[in-house]
Amino acid sequence: xxxxxxxxxxxxxxxxxxxxxxxxxxxxxxxxxxxxxxxxxxxxxxxxxxxxxxxxxxxxxxxxxxxxxxxxxxxxxxxxxxxxxxxxxxxxxxxxxxxxxxxxxxxxxxxxxxxxxxxxxxxxxxxxxxxxxxxxxxxxxxxxxxxxxxxxxxxxxxxxxxxxxxxxxxxxxxxxxxxxxxxxxxxxxxxxxxxxxxxxxxxxxxxxxxxxxxxxxxxxxxxxxxxxxxxxxxxxxxxxxxxxxxxxxxxxxxxxxxxxxxxxxxxxxxxxxxxxxxxxxxxxxxxxxxxxxxxxxxxxxxxxxxxxxxxxxxxxxxxxxxxxxxxxxxxxxxxxxxxxxxxxxxxxxxxxxxxxxxxxxxxxxxxxxxxxxxxxxxxxxxxxxxxxxxxxxxxxxxxxxxxxxxxxxxxx
Numbered sequence: 410x411x412x413x414x415x416x417x418x419x420x421x422x423x424x425x426x427x428x429x430x431x432x433x434x435x436x437x438x439x440x441x442x443x444x445x446x447x448x449x450x451x452x453x454x455x456x457x458x459x460x461x462x463x464x465x466x467x468x469x470x471x472x473x474x475x476x477x478x479x480x481x482x483x484x485x486x487x488x489x490x491x492x493x494x495x496x497x498x499x500x501x502x503x504x505x506x507x508x509x510x511x512x513x514x515x516x517x518x519x520x521x522x523x524x525x526x527x528x529x530x531x532x533x534x535x536x537x538x539x540x541x542x543x544x545x546x547x548x549x550x551x552x553x554x555x556x557x558x559x560x561x562x563x564x565x566x567x568x569x570x571x572x573x574x575x576x577x578x579x580x581x582x583x584x585x586x587x588x589x590x591x592x593x594x595x596x597x598x599x600x601x602x603x604x605x606x607x608x609x610x611x612x613x614x615x616x617x618x619x620x621x622x623x624x625x626x627x628x629x630x631x632x633x634x635x636x637x638x639x640x641x642x643x644x645x646x647x648x649x650x651x652x653x654x655x656x657x658x659x660x661x662x663x664x665x666x667x668x669x670x671x672x673x674x675x676x677x678x679x680x681x682x683x684x685x686x687x688x689x690x691x692x693x694x695x696x697x698x699x700x701x702x703x704x705x706x707x708x709x710x711x712x713x714x715x716x717x718x719x720x721x722x723x724x725x726x727x728x729x730x731x732x733x734x735x736x737x738x739x740x741x742x743x744x745x746x747x748x749x750x751x752x753x754x755x756x757x758x759x760x761x762x763x764x765x766x767x768x769x770x771x772x773x774x775x776x777x778x779x780x781x782x783x784x785x786x787x788x789x790x791x792x793x794x795x796x797x798x799x800x801x802x803x804x805x806x807x808x809x810x811x812x813x814x815x816x817x818x819x820x821x
Contacts, residue, residue: 457494460487461501468504469534480508499529507538526555531562549577550586557590560597567597571604578611584618591622602632606639616640616648623655633678641680641718646750646782650720653681666719666726666807667785669695672702680718680784688712691789701733702802704789706741711790718750719783721758723774725810728760730768733801737765740794743802746786747772754780764802771810 464487468480480488485508491501506521519542525535536559543551556570577583591598605615619636623629633652640649653668656678661671668682672695676682683702685693691706693714704714730745737743743764749757757780760772774780785807791798 457491457498461491461495461498464488464491464504465500469507478507480504480511497528499525499532500534502528503532503535503538530558533559533562549580549583553577553583553586553590557595560595564596567600571597571600574601575604575608575611578605578614578618579608581614584614587618588621592625602635606635609643612639612643612645612648616651620652620655629655629678637678637681644752646718649681649718650782652678656681664808666721667717667805670806671700671804672802673697673700680716683715683717685715686713699733700803704743704800704802706789706791706798708791708794708796708798711788711792713786714789715787717785719785719807720781721774721783723776723778725771725773726807727810728762728768728770728772729804729806730762730764730802731804732764732766733803737800738791738794738798741789741791741798741800743800744788744790745805746788748784748786749780750782750784751780754778758783
């Protein structure tokens with residue numbers, strides 16, 4: 410392995426290593442607290458686990474980082490004495506392995522410590538050492554499996570390990586490994602996605618990983634909303650739109666670049682679907698039975714009631730809007746705004762259309778535009794109303810420019 414690869418993997422697993430060391434040492438302390446080796450060894454028949462506890466108490470207990478642990482000859486002899494009496498004494502196996510590592514015999518150390526981990530999955534000192542060993546060697550699959558094992562033993566420590574998992578996802582090579590782990594629905598999966606959503610470097614591979622899990626049968630849920638907000642917050646609108654393939658097709662959306670433009674279903678994944686506002690001043694809700702978006706506001710209020718993110722390539726388009734049967738309250742108005750969602754984009758399209766009835770408005774995204782993603786904002790204003798105001802929208806569509814003899818919808 411090259412020096413660069415070793416450096417990369419140390420960065421990937423650095424957080425895991427630190428946490429694993431802490432976890433392993435806290436486990437060792439617990440072992441030594443439960444036994445009184447000096448008393449046990451004073452008895453005529455010496456207990457193998459007493460030798461093990463004395464060796465652990467003198468070597469790997471306390472707060473010394475695992476990398477700085479030094480096994481003395483006396484501790485090595487105690488570990489050997491323990492193993493002669495109790496061949497499956499996992500902490501003694503670990504101490505023997507640490508001794509071999511200290512002597513420069515890496516192969517023997519790995520075999521002994523891996524054996525300790527195999528004998529007892531609660532042997533977190535062995536788990537910690539192996540995480541560091543395999544991590545610096547670039548054995549990502551081994552590291553993730555060991556981390557998973559540790560969390561099965563101590564699930565309450567999920568929050569300590571998840572930054573390492575999220576950091577690892579920045580490496581494309583770990584996507585397949587994490588996919589296999591997450592398919593088993595481990596207890597730490599919610600903490601994992603929370604950590605990933607806070608790590609911008611992991612978001613691209615997170616989109617790939619989560620999409621694979623959805624295609625394998627997992628349903629859309631809070632995880633997807635969390636990731637979507639992370640994509641939007643990180644200005645990764647491209648990742649947000651790649652997610653669109655995970656949404657079911659809607660029959661009434663045929664040819665419409667706005668999802669759920671007929672308001673026949675509740676939103677599935679905002680803002681690829683409708684993001685509705687409700688703050689006590691302006692509120693919006695979809696009435697599935699009527700197929701309308703119902704908006705309300707107190708007198709004097711004005712705000713975005715609903716919005717959706719759409720992708721538009723350069724070309725000609727037509728916006729269609731249709732009010733519902735409910736009358737628009739006097740003194741209020743609905744305006745459709747189309748604005749670029751990307752910063753520093755050039756030659757973006759802009760549209761502001763007041764909806765007072767059926768609307769058909771052409772617009773163009775210029776050929777030289779560098780804006781790929783746009784917000785479709787439904788603004789509701791009751792600034793001139795004397796009381797609570799209502800509006801109802803039956804349909805909103807954006808379709809590519811059509812031939813003269815084509816019609817976009819039976820509703821128009």
